[in-house]
Amino acid sequence: xxxxxxxxxxxxxxxxxxxxxARYGFKPLAVMLEKRRVHVETQITEAEQSRQxxxxxxxxxxxxxxxxxxxxxxxxxxxxxxxxxxxxxxVAQAQEEARRLLEENRAMIERExxxxxxxxMASVSSLSVELSEKLLRRHLSxxxxxxxxxxxxxxLGELVC
Amino acid sequence: MxxxxxxxxxxxxxxxxxxxxxxxxxILTGLIVLIFLRIAMRRLDMRKPTKMQNLVEWMIDxxxxxxxxxxxxxxxxxxxxxxxFTMLIFLFVSNWLGVIATVAIHQNTPIPWLGxxxxxxxxxxxxxxxxxxxxxxxxxxxGMAVMVWLLSHARGLRHPRQYFSHxxxxxxxxxxxxxxxxxxxxxxxxxxxxxxxxxxxxxxPLLFGFIPIGLPLLLIWLLYSGFVSTIQAYVFTILMxxxxxxxxxxxxxHH
Numbered sequence: 001x002x003x004x005x006x007x008x009x010x011x012x013x014x015x016x017x018x019x020x021x022a023r024y025g026f027k028p029l030a031v032m033l034e035k036r037r038v039h040v041e042t043q044i045t046e047a048e049q050s051r052q053x054x055x056x057x058x059x060x061x062x063x064x065x066x067x068x069x070x071x072x073x074x075x076x077x078x079x080x081x082x083x084x085x086x087x088x089x090x091v092a093q094a095q096e097e098a099r100r101l102l103e104e105n106r107a108m109i110e111r112e113x114x115x116x117x118x119x120x121m122a123s124v125s126s127l128s129v130e131l132s133e134k135l136l137r138r139h140l141s142x143x144x145x146x147x148x149x150x151x152x153x154x155x156l157g158e159l160v161c
Numbered sequence: 162m163x164x165x166x167x168x169x170x171x172x173x174x175x176x177x178x179x180x181x182x183x184x185x186x187x188i189l190t191g192l193i194v195l196i197f198l199r200i201a202m203r204r205l206d207m208r209k210p211t212k213m214q215n216l217v218e219w220m221i222d223x224x225x226x227x228x229x230x231x232x233x234x235x236x237x238x239x240x241x242x243x244x245x246f247t248m249l250i251f252l253f254v255s256n257w258l259g260v261i262a263t264v265a266i267h268q269n270t271p272i273p274w275l276g277x278x279x280x281x282x283x284x285x286x287x288x289x290x291x292x293x294x295x296x297x298x299x300x301x302x303x304g305m306a307v308m309v310w311l312l313s314h315a316r317g318l319r320h321p322r323q324y325f326s327h328x329x330x331x332x333x334x335x336x337x338x339x340x341x342x343x344x345x346x347x348x349x350x351x352x353x354x355x356x357x358x359x360x361x362x363x364x365x366p367l368l369f370g371f372i373p374i375g376l377p378l379l380l381i382w383l384l385y386s387g388f389v390s391t392i393q394a395y396v397f398t399i400l401m402x403x404x405x406x407x408x409x410x411x412x413x414x415h416h
Contacts, residue, residue: 001162005169005177006184006300011308013184017191017251022243025198028205029217030243036207 117160125152163265164285167276178276186295190255194247197254224249227399232406233413241405244312248305249398252296252348256390259294259356260383266291296352296393299345306345309401310337317408324408344400351393355386 129148168179201213210218224246228238265288271279277289295301317324327333362382365375 001299002303003167003178003180003300005167005179006298007304007307008177009179009184010187010295010298010301010304013187013191014251014305014308017187017194018244018247021191021195021198021247021251025195025202026243026246028202029198029221032205032207033218033221039207 121153121156121160124156125149128152162284163288163290164268164277164281166272166289166291170274170276175276180298180300181275182290182293183295183298183301185291186255186258186293187301190251190258190295193254194250197250220250221246224398227395228402228406231399231403233409234411236411237406237409241402245398245402248401249394252394252397253391255295256352256394257387258292259297259352260359260386260390262292263290263294263356263360264292265289294352294356296348297356299349299353302349302352303341303345305348305397306341309344309404310341313404313408316405317410320410323410340404344397344404348393348397351389355382355389358382359386 126149129145129152132148165183166181167175168181169175170178172178198217201211201217203213204211205214221242225238225242228241228245229235232238232241267287268277268282268289269287271277271282282289314324317327359379359382362375362379365378368374
């Protein structure tokens, strides 16, 4: 049978029981669950953050490595280029030196040959004069002698040149 | 009809009589729930939960998922969670108390101020129940249902426009009467029938004075009653979340 008193008092009793259970039985659990949820969430967020940091760090490292590699290559290339150029310069210098030496030697030979030729010419002319003197057995005057030498030199010069 | 002891039996012609057994059993149920939760909560730890703590956490999760299935937004779920959790565990314990045991004493001398008049005692075969399911009392279950009803309407009135536009349909008004009625009577009927049939089966006489022919029947019925007790606690709570959820008009966050 429906009893109004029981009806009202059971609502009140239940509400009191609910208040007590919620306050002393449920709230600590809910607080703990919330704490765990927050903990897990922060852990996940932190993990994500550190992963992102690690990724950024890695890409930075990679970039630095690339840069270093590029630089090394550039330095090597430059060095190679410089070495090439230096080598070429050295060869050119050596060639120049060789050419100069050859020139000098040639000039010296030429000069010596000319000297020798003039010496030979002098001795040949004097010899020829002496020879002709001896052949002719006569003393020629100094002027005629000079003239003859000149003539001989001239002929020799024509002969040589 | 057993003779229950009453308070205020003669006040205003018995209009406000209060069933002492029912209220006492409610208080006992509340204490059992509280003690269970307090034991489960010893060494409450975020990282290393004990078995009891795991059980209670599972119960909270179960209640929350139940509420999520029937309510529009997570905010409402979190709001109703303590109430739904308390209601579920409270009804579970109170339904099971009647399955585990009912205690009645024989009272031959009437105690008129407790409502145990000679006529009432005679109608109840001098049996005065002292330990019983509180949910086997119609007034109590209707009280719970009306409390849920009031709660849902109080929540609905937070958004008056949507709340009142809902009542343009006359069927909605009928529903508002039938919902709490069926909500309460369903719980009462199931638990009361279980207990009534248990007492009937217990009343089967022994064959030849020593063979309990009712025993297999009793075991089957006890198992079934236990099942019904569990299911009814669940049904009552899920209907509660459904009714409150229907009147929660805030922004919906899932579904």
